[in-house]
Amino acid sequence: MFFGVGAYTTAILMKLGGWAFILTVPLGGLFAGILAFFVGLPTLRLKGSYFAIGTWALALALQQLALILDITGGPDGMRLPPYLNPSYFYYWMLGVVGGTFALYWILLEWAPFGLKVRAIREDQDGAMALGINPTRVKVQSFVLSAVPVGLLGSIYAYWITFIDPLSAFGDILTDQAVVMAVVGGLGTLIGPAIGAVIVFTFKTLFWAYLSDYQVLYLIILGVAIALTVLFLPNGLWGTFINYRDSSRGMRTQSVSRPRIDASEHSDEQEKGAPEHG
């Protein structure tokens, strides 16, 4: 969905506003971020299910909007003037991806932010007792993961030179969002971004060579997702992280959330454990 927001931002601004491509890209990221903020704020307060459903439903609503508005060209979509220089786009993508990784690295490894994210993941109630506001950190992470995807969407629009509601918000994209999560490992901040890059590359190749086999694509995607989830509960990225950490000898268990045995002592029974909605 953030992909679509970025794509439409660039398409509309270039086509109707006559803007330069360079200027539209940051705006694509910005709008994606703003949208993430407004979706995240109500839904991230709630249980994970509402969040997942909320974002998905919003993607559909946006698609609907793109279908009925005039400035988006409705179901016919928008065509942009072609710019036939693939290496130009490769550099752009490299820039965005590199910048994203650098930013994430700084935030996660050097800034307090990374520690807060990890604390919430390990134990949300415990984190709250230490002054961390889980909703705020989650919204921040969500915005952070939306911006690069918006940027990629902007680049995609000019690269492929054609977008319509289906390619921008449609099923195919929703599917990819899920692959991002799976490939990238759920719950890690950086995972979805890595997944986005993989999917982005895959999709570009797919449209170039295999666009006649869309149905097959669905099935393959479905099988890949189902198998990954069934056998790699932490996603490829999470599995990699756990492997790395366990080979470093940092953690005793390879599961994402090792449990402390609370019943070590007879009067250590969980009774008043705060549970929040």
Added chain:
Amino acid sequence: MAETILKVQDVVKTFGGLHAVNRVTFDLAEGEVMGLIGPNGAGKTTLFNVISGYYPPTQGRIHFKGQDVSGVPPYKLAAIGIGRTFQVVKPFPGLSVLENVIIAGLCRYGTRRASEKHAWKILDFTGLADQADKSAANLTLAGRKRLEISKALALEPSLLLLDEVVAGLNPTEADKTIELILKIKGFGISILIVEHIMRVIMNLSDRVVVLNFGQQIALGKPADVARDPMVIQAYFGEDAA
């Protein structure tokens, strides 16, 4: 008499039909140590959860430093000076002991570096410094309970809620923790402490509140409370028989 730091007024917390905490009222003075005792299931942990913002009170008010904080979320309370430990300890198991404490210091010290410096001081104080690089999941029970205290302390709280931090430790470890709590008291931090071990409560507390089935059945000096017939019946019942 010192200023009141915590005012618990007529607090009720129900779960469905169960009155886990039923009309509890007491004040805690600055620098005071208050023991909170009662049989299993009396509602002590629930009261802690209400005071620290995990449950809004069903009824009644809580004031902290003169400010009404009923229903204020835990992270805000932590920021204004309420530190707590969990009976069922809540370390971040995938992080090191040091990282655990750094996280706790972030809301006071802002940057990682400043918070790390602070964390080392805390760990020196609580005696966990030599285990700082260990993963929190690999600590012994005594270590984990100490980590709970370290994290709560890293917030630099003016009120500390300790939920059974001594329970389950062997006598040597227990003595060390009691000593630690006495030192914390020495800093002038107000403490509300839940413990089943009478020796601990009698040693540490200035006053004691007794809960039974959610109700407050006694409040007073440890020695007086220990002589109260209702308390003896409810709490020391088995011993007295």
Added chain:
Amino acid sequence: MELLPQVILDGILIGGIYITIAIGFSLVFGVMHIIDFAVGEWIMLGAFLGYYLNGWTGLDPFALLPVVFVVFFGIGYLIQPAIQRVISGHRGNPLLMGLVFTFGIMLIIRGLGLTIFGFYSRSIPSKLAASSWLFEKGDFFLTVPFVRLAGLAFAVAITLVLHYMLKKTDFGTGVRALAQHKESAGLMGVDSHKTNCIIYGIYVGISAMTGVLVCTIFSMTPMEGGRYTVLAFFVVVLAGMGYLPGVPWAALFLGLIQSIFIVYLSASYTLLAVFVVLYIILLISPKGLFGRGW
């Protein structure tokens, strides 16, 4: 001419269909905390089975419902253990994992559906389809299409049967115990594995029957499953996740909103409008209309 009574009636009739779309879905969530992204795909598959059975046997779609139920009950029963595997065990976020897994299933079914059935839209003919009641009294005017009325009757019947099953039978007691507390239900002698499989089978069966209805009243293409998944989500979130008694009311509410929008504003804004309504309700009462959700 007075439009409002017709609008309300249409809303109730649409709402009836929404009940059947959402009720099994809500049940499954309530009992085992699975959000099944493939719900719309089960509806789609059910529709196509109904379509082909009708073609072969010439039987009325309403007579085919039991057959469709049995077939899909079996499929649901067999597939449940895989989903259970995904959502249990040491996983960071079981709910999300279940969601993603069923999303994968959804893609597979849709892909296979498109391969086998093609892109065309189908509709099952029914004798009921042609006829409708007509009330006319001066300015007052009301049309009640028979098929839709039958759809509503079916929805009411399903609701009552589920209600009876959960409240009055031993199996239902076991299910409710399981929904509330896994461990103690086990101690009470509830075979959680089997119960889960049966509930899942019932849900898939109901969804497939809904497909037959939808395909009779409207039409169906293999691409359309997703639309019904959205509707199921909307109803269930509105009702409160896993709060079964809320489903019929939420479904009727949604049906009314939709029919009001179609008549007084524009059909193309319907989904958008429903989404906005849902967003606002979630902001005000995160646990659904009744505040009783999960």
